[in-house]
Amino acid sequence: MLLIKNGRIKTMAGANFENGYVLIEKESGKILSVGESIDETPDMEITDAGGRLVTPGCVEAHCHLGVHNSAVRWEGADYNEKSDPITPHIRAIDGINPIDEAFALAISHGVTSACAGPGSANVVGGTFAAIKLFGKRVDKMIIKNPVAMKCAFGENPKGAYGQNGSKAPVTRMATAALLRNLLFKTREYLEAKESGKEPTFDIKLEAMIPVIKKEIPLKAHAHRADDIFTAIRIAKEFDVLLTLDHCTDGALIADELGEEGYPAFVGPSFTSKSKIELSNKSFSTPAILHAAGVPISIITDAPVTPIENLTMCAGFAVAEGLPYEVAWKAITVNPANQTGIGDRVGSLEAGKDGDVVIWNDDPLVKIGTKAYVTVIEGKVVYRATEC
Numbered sequence: 001m002l003l004i005k006n007g008r009i010k011t012m013a014g015a016n017f018e019n020g021y022v023l024i025e026k027e028s029g030k031i032l033s034v035g036e037s038i039d040e041t042p043d044m045e046i047t048d049a050g051g052r053l054v055t056p057g058c059v060e061a062h063c064h065l066g067v068h069n070s071a072v073r074w075e076g077a078d079y080n081e082k083s084d085p086i087t088p089h090i091r092a093i094d095g096i097n098p099i100d101e102a103f104a105l106a107i108s109h110g111v112t113s114a115c116a117g118p119g120s121a122n123v124v125g126g127t128f129a130a131i132k133l134f135g136k137r138v139d140k141m142i143i144k145n146p147v148a149m150k151c152a153f154g155e156n157p158k159g160a161y162g163q164n165g166s167k168a169p170v171t172r173m174a175t176a177a178l179l180r181n182l183l184f185k186t187r188e189y190l191e192a193k194e195s196g197k198e199p200t201f202d203i204k205l206e207a208m209i210p211v212i213k214k215e216i217p218l219k220a221h222a223h224r225a226d227d228i229f230t231a232i233r234i235a236k237e238f239d240v241l242l243t244l245d246h247c248t249d250g251a252l253i254a255d256e257l258g259e260e261g262y263p264a265f266v267g268p269s270f271t272s273k274s275k276i277e278l279s280n281k282s283f284s285t286p287a288i289l290h291a292a293g294v295p296i297s298i299i300t301d302a303p304v305t306p307i308e309n310l311t312m313c314a315g316f317a318v319a320e321g322l323p324y325e326v327a328w329k330a331i332t333v334n335p336a337n338q339t340g341i342g343d344r345v346g347s348l349e350a351g352k353d354g355d356v357v358i359w360n361d362d363p364l365v366k367i368g369t370k371a372y373v374t375v376i377e378g379k380v381v382y383r384a385t386e387c
Contacts, residue, residue: 001041002026002378004356007049009034012056012333012347022054024354029377034348047380049358052372055328056348057112057355058310061265061335062219062245063302065103065116065133066096070303076100080121085161085169086182088207090126092117093145096138102307106133107382109308110357110371113143113336113345120152120221121160123169123178127207128219130341132355134381143341148219148243149211151179153227155277176230183238186212216340217241223277225249232260243338246301249280251288258292263338267299270313283313286330287321297335298327311363318364327364354378 002024009020011034023032026045040046069076078095081087096116106114117128127146135141153175162170169175186208192199210216220231223246235242244250247264250257257264266286273281289296298314300307314327322330336346344353356375363369374382 001032001044002354002375002380003038003040003044003046004049004054004358004373004375005038005040005046007052007054007358009348010053010055010328011349012329013349019051020054022348022354022356024356024375024378026378029354029379031348031350031352031354033350047358047373049372053359053362054348055110055357055359056332056346057357057374057376058110058331059335059339059341059346060106060111060114060300060302060307060310061297061339062267062299063114063116063307064119065106065114065302065307066098066100066138067092067116067118068303069097069100070102079119080125080160081118082121082160085123085157085167086178086204087118087122087126088124088149088182089203090118091146092127092129093138093142096129096131098135098138098141102303103133104382105306105308107374107376108370108384109311110359110363110374111307111310112355112357112374112376113341114302114307115147115335115339117148117219118150120150120156122150123152123157123175124182124208125150125152127216130339132376134376134379143344144339146210146216147339147341148217149208150219150221151231152221153230154222154224155275156221172227172230176234179234180237182208183212183234183240187238211240212238214239214241217243219243219245221245223248225253228253228257232262235262245299247289248278248285250294251282251285252280254288254292254294257289257294261293261295263295263297263334264289265297265299265335265338267313268301268305269316270300270305270309282320283316284320286317286327287323290322290326295334295338296326296330297338298330299335311369312367315364315367324364360384
């Protein structure tokens with residue numbers, strides 16, 4: 001067993017402990033207990049937090065880690081299959097490279113889980129996977145796959161295909177129409193299968209069945225307010241699950257989004273305003289959305305913002321009005337729950353994975369703070385050489 005003791009335990013599950021412990025069974029990698037005090041036994045491997053802050057491993061709800069590799073050109077750019085605007089059969093797990101240096105950087109900065117997948121060039125881009133960030137083989141790192149189906153609205157699919165007018169989508173109307181057509185066909189395909197008619201196998205429609213059956217959400221890239229509403233309109237029309245990824249104009253329509261209740265994955269905010277859709281980008285957006293009752297997570301969209309800066313982005317949101325405790329939830333338990341992996345990660349509770357971070361300082365308060373120790377499933381995967 002691994003015992004982490006003498007820590008300021010922030011559980012993200014209600015009670016916190018000013019001087020507490022986390023006990024993890026190493027064989028299963030699961031948390032056995034969290035509390036104020038425990039008797040030590042000879043079979044315990046002990047890590048003394050020395051009064052440091054202890055939290056669950058951070059969770060990134062939207063990134064392209066491993067499919068857009070660091071320090072490379074086209075050779076490692078596997079995040080957009082631009083041969084076709086409709087590619088639901090594309091799977092992130094077939095493009096994720098766990099050897100990329102971004103994984104180690106994430107771990108050293110307390111990020112232990114991430115939802116990674118295709119980019120936003122396509123109207124429908126393929127499936128995201130939720131993975132742990134330590135390992136050499138993605139098959140052994142999976143938390144849940146698929147976790148969502150990527151779709152995109154606005155400038156990106158128009159820019160990838162329609163700028164010269166030769167291939168749809170040229171307009172936002174065509175983007176919506178292409179997505180609707182795919183959803184209609186999938187619904188008909190599924191109805192035929194369930195009635196015993198056995199339609200001709202279609203790999204694209206097969207990939208969309210979990211969306212129609214509400215097993216996974218549409219993961220909607222939408223920055224502009226009207227694009228956000230189009231995503232909601234289509235989700236309601238087909239009665240499918242939805243997350244609003246980026247949600248850059250969210251502050252302008254926070255009252256409407258509060259009534260709708262869809263999760264908003266806000267970011268990347270630590271970037272330049274590199275396109276028109278980002279003109280309203282602000283670190284105040286999470287606070288405004290939260291005040292309106294919108295469930296929020298904070299994202300980096302790595303490598304757009306490097307994933308090691310996830311906690312920094314949460315800290316900047318605090319500086320712009322997001323309550324401190326809410327900011328911590330926005331990078332731990334909220335993204336875990338909103339991506340369907342909250343049964344495994346996001347909080348320090350008995351039965352959940354032993355993903356724990358001991359911090360050198362509070363990363364939401366002191367910019368540049370790294371992990372002192374990072375634990376994934378009961379295994380110490382990072383230990384700082386200097387404090």
